[in-house]
Amino acid sequence: MRRLAWLALAVLIGLGTAAVTGVRIADATDSTPYLLATAALLAIGLYGSTYGIDLAAARQDRRLIVTAVTVGVVVKAAVIGGSLALAWQDPLFLLLGIVVAQIDPLSVAALLGEDRLSPRARTVLAAWSSFDDPITVVLTVYAAAVTTGALGLSGRGEQGVHVADGLLAYAADLGLNLAFAAVVWLLWRHGVRDRPRWASILLAAAVAVAVWQFWMLGLALIGLFLRPAWLDRLLPRITQGALYAATVLLGLLLIGGVALPRGVTLGLAAFAAQILVGWLLTRNMPAADRLHLAFAQQNGITAIILALRLESQFAGVVAVVAPAILVTNLTHHAANHLLDRRARVRASA
16 A cells, blocks of 8 residues: 555656646657657566566466466456447447556565465466566557557557557567567577676667667566676666656646546456456466455556557547556455455454
8 A cells, every 4th residue: 555655646746747837748648759758667667577587486387377468368458348348338448458457566576575375376476467568568559550440449649669550560560579589588698698797788788679669578578588687686676766757657647637437447347357367267276376366456567658658649548547557456455455354364263
């Protein structure tokens, strides 16, 4: 709750700044500086999410993790987006369902310090929350193309700095992400693996290229192997800084208003979708772990930055996603509080 309070304060700072100065960021969301800034914030979040994954531990449940971050993410996005698109008669929710379909790795990192989860559940949740972020980014790029074209959803600009027309171009962009990660891996494996200074230079170059070309999946994959030791202590602070910077930017955009009813339903739908997918995918785990994984939905930096990013193409995205994030996180806090109290009652009986 303390972290949620700080995020709320960051939103208020953004709102206050917009109100006092008269700055209207919404008028510049399709500008190159705005797109590069949001790409940089997203790059920090995605690299940070995969940097800390314990690969050895994750291999033990690799089938569950791979299923969760591929099939699970798609099912969650379809449940959220499909149900709300029908309920509100608005195809934009097909896109918003993807924006909130991931589990925030920063929130999960705080949760992992508690003893409510078994070691196995901690590993599964950490990997799940880390890998589903880049998957939702890729899905969002595809969905933005589909909803603009096939569904006729009106947009005011192209998604991202890297302009591509049609699904074939987006598929090619996915291939470029993989090729980018492969080239960096080859340079790391056969050149700078045992040379820390050059490894840091390679990482800086990779981040710059990823931001420039919006190759976010590639950068997330790079976080699995290119891990300078000096970042162990510094990266959490950098990621937290990016989160608060994105949240202030969110507040600047909220000066235009909030779509509260739509945001509330989006947040509740995201939590409900995680219950469905989390329970179905963890059939072979203990009941207590299944419940905690089912109630694990939280949204944070990736949802915020995707909303900021999509605002450049679809006006009003931030007005819906901002309250949805708040509702999802408050629901998570309340549901897990009740779950913990139930566990304590059973333990004392």
